[in-house]
Amino acid sequence: MNTTRRSFLKLMGVSAVGLSLGQLGFDLAEAQAYASKLKIEGAKEVGSVCPFCSVCCQIIAYVRNGKLVSTEGDPDFPVNEGALCAKGAALFSMYTNPHRLTKPLYRAPFSDKWVEKDWDWTLNQIARRVKDTRDKDMVLKNEKGQTVNRVDTLFMMGTSHASNEECAVIHQAIRSLGMVQMDHQARV
Amino acid sequence: MPKAFLVDTTRCTACRGCQLACKEWHDLPANATKQRGSHQNPPDLNPNNLKIVRFNERMTKEGVVVWNFFPDQCRHCITPVCVDVADMAVPGAMIKDKKTGAVLATEKSAKLSPADAKAVAEACPYNIPRIDPKTKRITKCDMCFDRVSAGMQPICVKTCPTGTMVFGEREEVLAVAQKRLAFAKERFPKAHLVDMEDVSVIYLLAEEKEHYYEYAGFM
Numbered sequence: 085m086n087t088t089r090r091s092f093l094k095l096m097g098v099s100a101v102g103l104s105l106g107q108l109g110f111d112l113a114e115a116q117a118y119a120s121k122l123k124i125e126g127a128k129e130v131g132s133v134c135p136f137c138s139v140c141c142q143i144i145a146y147v148r149n150g151k152l153v154s155t156e157g158d159p160d161f162p163v164n165e166g167a168l169c170a171k172g173a174a175l176f177s178m179y180t181n182p183h184r185l186t187k188p189l190y191r192a193p194f195s196d197k198w199v200e201k202d203w204d205w206t207l208n209q210i211a212r213r214v215k216d217t218r219d220k221d222m223v224l225k226n227e228k229g230q231t232v233n234r235v236d237t238l239f240m241m242g243t244s245h246a247s248n249e250e251c252a253v254i255h256q257a258i259r260s261l262g263m264v265q266m267d268h269q270a271r272v
Numbered sequence: 273m274p275k276a277f278l279v280d281t282t283r284c285t286a287c288r289g290c291q292l293a294c295k296e297w298h299d300l301p302a303n304a305t306k307q308r309g310s311h312q313n314p315p316d317l318n319p320n321n322l323k324i325v326r327f328n329e330r331m332t333k334e335g336v337v338v339w340n341f342f343p344d345q346c347r348h349c350i351t352p353v354c355v356d357v358a359d360m361a362v363p364g365a366m367i368k369d370k371k372t373g374a375v376l377a378t379e380k381s382a383k384l385s386p387a388d389a390k391a392v393a394e395a396c397p398y399n400i401p402r403i404d405p406k407t408k409r410i411t412k413c414d415m416c417f418d419r420v421s422a423g424m425q426p427i428c429v430k431t432c433p434t435g436t437m438v439f440g441e442r443e444e445v446l447a448v449a450q451k452r453l454a455f456a457k458e459r460f461p462k463a464h465l466v467d468m469e470d471v472s473v474i475y476l477l478a479e480e481k482e483h484y485y486e487y488a489g490f491m
């Protein structure tokens with residue numbers, strides 16, 4: 085748009101252009117047709133939580149016939165009162181995104197390929213490796229001969245999505261393995 | 273009852289929640305974009321972005337860096353020029369819903385000739401309409417007409433975490449706008465409401481409109 089056109093319109097004054105047919109509301113049918121397709125109509129509301137940061141905004145997931153159709157902020161949740169940031173507002177795209185991982189992927193040491201694995205295999209692998217590492221590296225006594233019962237080669241990364249109670253349980257489980265290195269990143 | 277929005281830019285943190293929520297609600301796909309040295313991304317409104325947050329950064333004479341944010345969308349003008357221009361070519365291509373004041377580009381907008389569609393886009397004082405090269409339809413913010421008709425808030429307003437946007441009956445929104453203006457003036461003596469009499473989407477700016485965006489205001 086050039087300045088000349090704008091100045092011209094300005095000179096005329098927007099209201100001086102006058103009312104045309106479309107502005108008098110003769111188009112009720114058109115407007116109704118436009119409004120008739122609310123995409124969450126009849127969908128079930130399921131409560132969920134945004135996975136991105138420690139604020140843990142609650143969302144409403146709209147589900148129809150077992151399929152997610154839309155997401156938006158939950159106005160009844162006191163933390164976000166229906167609001168969401170750009171990440172939370174884009175949750176539905178995260179779900180429909182073709183790049184989203186839906187199965188565990190495994191890359192073997194020195195391999196350059198990812199291989200799809202099922203959850204049983206994956207969880208067994210994790211358990212196996214934790215157990216092997218613990219058996220190999222458990223330190224019962226330090227140089228001074230004091231009992232320490234610790235594994236220095238395992239590390240626990242926590243999540244700010246966990247509640248106090250969940251943190252207590254995770255903490256106890258991890259301590260019972262002898263792990264002492266724990267941290268948490270407030271954004272994940 | 274006609275509806276109105278207040279966009280109090282003094283509260284906007286440019287989180288772009290509104291921009292994304294608008295895309296999601298309208299099932300609009302991502303754009304391939306490039307790093308241009310600005311957070312304003314994509315660079316402009318387009319058929320996949322009916323709303324974008326514009327960023328304007330400058331250094332004042334006093335050496336202070338000012339960063340202004342402008343969540344841009346259709347103003348749903350009280351007397352929309354786009355509707356007038358479209359009516360001359362294809363009646364019903366652009367309509368104004370009497371009840372809510374929403375200005376809508378209908379399916380008929382695809383029947384506008386390329387020249388007429390361009391004329392509609394260029395007539396808009398706020399540089400809003402864009403033409404979808406695939407469907408040939410005019411694309412722009414539709415006030416979330418489906419939601420508003422069902423008694424819900426536009427998704428951008430609902431999503432905003434800072435209370436930048438207020439939506440409701442025009443009279444009520446005007447009253448909130450005056451209150452917010454008085455409050456903003458304490459910090460920003462040049463604060464003002466943009467084209468309030470002529471639009472349904474009223475922006476509160478902290479300083480002159482040139483410091484936001486070329487088409488931030490018209491009058």
Ligand code: SF4
Nearest residue numbers: 284285287288290432
């Ligand atoms: S959601 Fe609100 S704060 Fe975030 S960019 Fe939009 S208007 Fe600004």
Ligand code: SF4
Nearest residue numbers: 346347349352354396
């Ligand atoms: S802002 Fe532009 S597109 Fe929107 S109603 Fe006004 S003239 Fe039409």
Ligand code: SF4
Nearest residue numbers: 294413414416426428
């Ligand atoms: S009112 Fe709806 S269509 Fe318009 S900018 Fe907001 S979310 Fe997008």
